Amino acid sequence: MTHRIVCAGDQFISAELLARSVEAALDGDVTPVLVGSAWPTEPFGEIDGVREAAGDPSELAAAVEGAAAVITHLAPITAQVLAAGKGSLQVVGVTRGGPVNVDLAAATAAGIPVAYLPGRNLNAVAEFCVGTMICAMRGLPAAAARLASGTWDATGFKYERTGLELAAATVGLVGLGAVGARVAQLLGAFGSRVLAHDPYLADAPPGVTLVDLPELLAGSDVVSLHARLTPETRHLIDKAALATMRPGAVLINTARGELVDRAALDAALESGSLRAAVLDVFDPEPPDPTDPLPRRPEVLATPHLAGASRQVAEQSAARIAAEVAAVLTGGRPTHCANPDALDPQ
Incomplete structure (x- = not known):
């Protein structure tokens, strides 16, 4: 037939x-x-x-x-x-x-x-997350922006401006579904310490420690979002959550733009309390041309490409x-x- x-x-x-x-x-x-x-x-x-x-x-x-x-x-x-x-x-x-x-x-x-x-697209997104973690922790978006503007900035070698290697970093994963679990697996190969928060899981896979969200935010050098968007998770990362994060931490969002209060994130980056952010999703999407977040040199912003x-x-x-x-x-x-x-x- x-x-x-x-x-x-x-x-x-x-x-x-x-x-x-x-x-x-x-x-x-x-x-x-x-x-x-x-x-x-x-x-x-x-x-x-x-x-x-x-x-x-x-x-x-x-x-x-x-x-x-x-x-x-x-x-x-x-x-x-x-x-x-x-x-x-x-x-x-x-x-x-x-x-x-x-x-x-x-x-x-x-x-x-x-x-x-x-x-x-879990593997594509997971690889994107790990690759951009490295870029953001090492300050590469800002360094690339300075060089593109004609400035050779060797002060990136100053100790206080250098970043962590993944082997020395604690990475917190908010959501441990298919993508989050794959990110955790990749991070294990780098030797990262991995924390996760997922209220739907009773047990974590090997190499991952389940914690509550405040503990994850306070204890992570990088926080990567992999939660579903629900009424409960909308603006999960708000002003209070950002204030809980380690000074100089990095935020990565490849899940949904609405998980993050963008005004609060912009303020955290402006104050220097966060080192950098990686944003592949926005609220709204595409972002308004006047949105300051994608234009920040410490933000690696991409147009929803993690799964491509x-x-x-x-x-x-x-x-x-x-x-x-x-x-x-x-x-x-x-x-x-x-x-x-x-x-x-």
């Missing part, structure tokens, strides 16, 4: 890559329909009730008619798109850790499971293709965002 599968790609995970992956997973029994978007050249946004989506839902709905599956990264899988697949669409596969670009209520009502990939690697694109395409193939051949997805679509009772 040949399966008609819509492969809705973008400039990170292309439609062609998705098509090759699903053809391999189904031994070539595929008629791929390629649909593309211009993300990230053009931003994603909210479209017809779904978030962080890129593409034209009307174009996608036309392509989905008669299709057995849709595989995508960011395409808007709206109620309109799902209705266009009525009678044929058996599964939606999303190459993301959270399928916010899918109308899950509409998919569940239609009995269409949504497969997704939690932890899909070739391996993430290639492995995500292969993994979601396998999930979709499992459903189309009578199996179940490993991770289903709407399990009620599989077991309506």
Whole structure:
């Protein structure tokens, strides 16, 4: 049986890559329909009730008619798109850790499971964290900014301006899920002392000490955020939390911008109580052009790139293709965002 599968790609995970992956997973029994978007050249946004989506839902709905599956990264899988697949669409596969670009209520009502990939970019994010820890602790963003402005600043060799090596550092991880656990594993190879705070864990992996948040903040040279955003964790790192941190500590946020009170962080950096910050996420995102944080020389600011690697694109395409193939051949997805679509009772 040949399966008609819509492969809705973008400039990170292309439609062609998705098509090759699903053809391999189904031994070539595929008629791929390629649909593309211009993300990230053009931003994603909210479209017809779904978030962080890129593409034209009307174009996608036309392509989905008669299709057995849709595989995508960011395409808007709206109620309109799902209705266009009525009678044929058996599964939606999303190459993301959270399928916010899918109308899950509409998919569940239609009995269409949504497969997704939690932890899909954990290694890329973990490597980014460790690499930027080294940069921030050693003062490299500020030193690079001074050199780019034409100043050769040899005073970076003054003892009081030098930073710690990871082997001598205590690193505190706020959240010890898939990414946090991988960061801890990498830090173990450097010889770091690793603290973690995660209220959902009873036991820590080897080499990690679980502590409460105040103890972690007070005892860490680097604090790296890996918590989910919830009403309880919004502005988890506020003025009071920043005041608890060690003088000269470094803050790294690759999780969600809303975890940090940006005004309080700006004040902590201005006062010199923090040495540096690494910010890959912002609140709002993108940040306002007048936001002073990204322009600070002691801040290494990147536009939500921690999870961007070739391996993430290639492995995500292969993994979601396998999930979709499992459903189309009578199996179940490993991770289903709407399990009620599989077991309506």
